[in-house]
Amino acid sequence: MARFGKVLTAMVTPFDESGNLDVGIAASLAEWLLANGNDGLVIAGTTGESPTLTHDEQAELIAAVVDAVDAPVIAGAGSNDTKAAIELTQKADQAGATAILSVAPYYNRPSQAGLLDHFRAIAEATDLPVVLYDIPIRSGRKIETETLLELAHTVDNIVALKDAAGDPSETAYFLSQAPSEFEVYSGDDSLTLPLMAIGAVGVVGVATHWTGPEHQTMMLAIEKGELEEARRINAQLQKSFLYESSAEAPNPIPAKVMMELIGFRVGRGRPPMDSVPDGLRNLALQVLAETEIGKNIDPD
Numbered sequence: 001m002a003r004f005g006k007v008l009t010a011m012v013t014p015f016d017e018s019g020n021l022d023v024g025i026a027a028s029l030a031e032w033l034l035a036n037g038n039d040g041l042v043i044a045g046t047t048g049e050s051p052t053l054t055h056d057e058q059a060e061l062i063a064a065v066v067d068a069v070d071a072p073v074i075a076g077a078g079s080n081d082t083k084a085a086i087e088l089t090q091k092a093d094q095a096g097a098t099a100i101l102s103v104a105p106y107y108n109r110p111s112q113a114g115l116l117d118h119f120r121a122i123a124e125a126t127d128l129p130v131v132l133y134d135i136p137i138r139s140g141r142k143i144e145t146e147t148l149l150e151l152a153h154t155v156d157n158i159v160a161l162k163d164a165a166g167d168p169s170e171t172a173y174f175l176s177q178a179p180s181e182f183e184v185y186s187g188d189d190s191l192t193l194p195l196m197a198i199g200a201v202g203v204v205g206v207a208t209h210w211t212g213p214e215h216q217t218m219m220l221a222i223e224k225g226e227l228e229e230a231r232r233i234n235a236q237l238q239k240s241f242l243y244e245s246s247a248e249a250p251n252p253i254p255a256k257v258m259m260e261l262i263g264f265r266v267g268r269g270r271p272p273m274d275s276v277p278d279g280l281r282n283l284a285l286q287v288l289a290e291t292e293i294g295k296n297i298d299p300d
Contacts, residue, residue, distance in 0.1 A: 002039075002183060002185075002201035002202045003072075003129070003159070003160070003183060004039070004040045004072040004074060004098070004099065004131075004160070004185075004202070005038070005039020005040040005071070005072055005202060006039055006201065006202035006203070006215075006216070006219045007037055007038050007039050007202060007203060007205070007208055007212055007215045007216055007219060008038060008039060008040040008041060008042055008072070008074070008185070008202065008203065008204045008205070008208070009033050009038050009041055009042065009204070009205055009206070009208040009209055009212070010041075010042040010045045010046070010047040010048065010204050010205065010206055011026075011029065011030065011033065011041050011042065011043055011045075011047065011048055011065075011209075012029075012047055012048060012049075012209070012252045012255050012256050012259060012266050013026065013043075013044065013048040013049050013053065013061060013266075014026050014029065014264070014265070014266040014267060015266070015267035015268070015269075015270065016265075016267060017267065019267070019270055021053075021057050021060065021061060022265075022266075022267070023060060023061060023064035024064075025264060025265055025266060026043075026061055026064050026065055026068075027064050027065060027067070027068035027069075028068075028264065029259065029264050029266065030043075030065045030068050030069050031068055031069060032264070033208075033209065033212065034069055034071050036212045036213060036293060037208070037211070037212020037213040037214075037215060037216045038071075038208060038212045039071065039072070039202075040071050040072030040073065040074065040098070041065060041069070041071065041072070041073055041074070042074045042075075042076060042101055042204050043061055043062050043065050043073055043074070043075055043076060043097075044058045044061055044062060044075060044076040044077070044092075045076035045101055045103075045133075045204075046076075046103070046135075046138065046251070046252075047206055047251055047252045047255060048061075048076060048252070049252065049269055049270055049273060050076050050078070052269075052270040052271075052273070055084075055087060055088055055091060056091075058075075058076070058077070058088060058091065058092070059091040059092065059094070059095045060095075062075045062091075062092050062095040062096070062097055063095040063096060066095060066096035066097065067096075072098040072099065073096070073097050073098050074097065074098060074099045074100070074101050074131060074204075075092035075095070075097035075098075075099070075100055075101065076101045076103070077089040077091070077092045077097075077100050077101065077102060077122075078101065078102045078103030078104075078105075078133065079105070080105035080106050080107055080108050081105075082105075082117070082118045082121050082122070085102065085105075085118070085121075085122050086121060086122055086125045089102070089122050089125050089126050089128075090125055090126065092128075093126045093127075093128055097128060098128070098129075099128050099129040099130065099131055099159075099160075100122070100126060100128050100129070100130045100131065101131045101133050101162060102119060102122050102130055102131070102132055102133060103133040103135065103138075103139060104132075104133065104134055104135065104136070104139040104141055104142075104143050105118055105139065105141065106138060106139040106140060106141075107139075107140060109139075109140045109141045110141065112143075112144055112146075112147045115141070115143055115147055116147060116150060116151065119132060119151055119155070119158065120151070120155060123155045123157050123158050126157070127157065128157065129157055129158075129159045129160070130155075130157055130158045130159065130160075131159070131160040131161065131162055131185070132148065132151065132158060132160070132161045132162070133161075133162045133164070133187065134148070134161060134162070134163055134164060134165045134187075135162075135164035135165070135187060136165055137164070137166070142165060143165075145170055145173060145174050145177075148161060148174055148178075149174065149177050149178060152178045152179055152182045153178075153179060159181070159182060159183065160182065160183040160184065160185060161174075161182075161183070161184045161185070162185050162186075162187040162204050163184050163185065163186060163187050163188070163195065163200070164186075164187030164188045166188060166191065168191060168194045168195055168198055171184060171195060171198060171200070172198040172199070175198060175199040175200075183200075183201045183202075184199065184200045184201065185200060185201065185202050185203060185204050186200050186202070186203040186204070186205075187203075187204055189203065189205045189206060189207050189208075189237075189240075189241045189244065190238075190241045192205070192215075192218075192234075193218070193222075193230060193231070193234045196219075196222050196230075197222075202219070203215065206244045206245070206251055206252070206255055207237065207240040207241055207243070207244045209255050209258060209259060210240065210258050210259075210262065210287075210288060210291055210293050210294070211237055211240050211291055211292075211293070212293070213291075213292040213293065214233055214236065214237055214291065214292060215237075217233055218230050218233040218234060218237075221233065236290070239286075239287050239290065240287055240291070243258075243283060243284065243287045248277045249276070249277050249280050250273070252269060252273065253269055253273060253274075253275070253276060253280070254280060254284065256268065256269060257276060257280050257281055257284050258284045258287075258288065261281070261284055261285065261288060261297065262288070262293065262297055263297070
């Protein structure tokens with residue numbers, strides 16, 4: 001069994017009409033996600049607009065969700081400043097998080113030695129399990145496999161990887177060398193099925209905001225060895241995967257539009273993630289109509 005569950009959503013962060021954090025909506029959304037196919041949640045990650053949240057807002061958001069649900073809550077607490085990442089990690093710990101999600105430092109592009117020191121310092125600052133987040137398309141720096149292996153083998157509370165590096169063959173090699181209890185989660189919805197085939201235990205998704213039931217069914221098919229069924233569901237999910245992010249509407253803009261359709265007043269993103277292109281709502285309606293959740297939603 002995956003320690004944090006098989007299907008987790010990197011949850012959007014709700015803002016009110018003035019752009020202020022709305023923890024009441026966040027709590028309601030978290031409860032709804034867990035009632036609709038999710039086993040756990042990632043809060044204040046990239047989809048949760050962590051770059052525009054203050055440290056105090058992140059702590060408040062994490063605490064609100066922890067209080068609202070009885071499920072794993074993994075707290076985004078990454079930074080490209082090691083000191084700031086440690087501070088965020090400690091705030092998330094105090095807020096009651098189940099685990100920490102720590103992204104590779106972005107923009108300043110440290111060496112692999114710098115990455116080792118960064119993640120070790122964060123892990124030493126908490127007793128919570130730490131999930132590394134490798135997403136070179138956003139961070140600008142890959143956590144190389146040898147670096148991941150050294151951390152997995154030498155730091156007891158670094159227990160998992162959210163893999164958005166886009167290289168399943170390299171992930172397969174990593175898993176062949178990693179400790180048997182170390183877990184990999186897909187961090188790229190479109191690669192979840194391939195990553196599950198090589199040993200990943202679950203997904204931290206975006207489309208899982210509205211496809212939690214389908215993801216649970218696909219995971220069950222994988223567990224049963226029903227490959228054709230898993231392929232069928234994965235094919236059905238492709239429109240959702242294409243919808244969730246694009247050059248014109250990058251994540252989390254589409255997810256926020258979708259959750260508004262479903263009935264959650266999550267608001268627009270904070271600038272610069274607040275520009276909603278024409279036609280996105282209509283596209284969301286089309287995508288939602290083909291999901292189990294969409295069958296129970298009144299589009300008007």
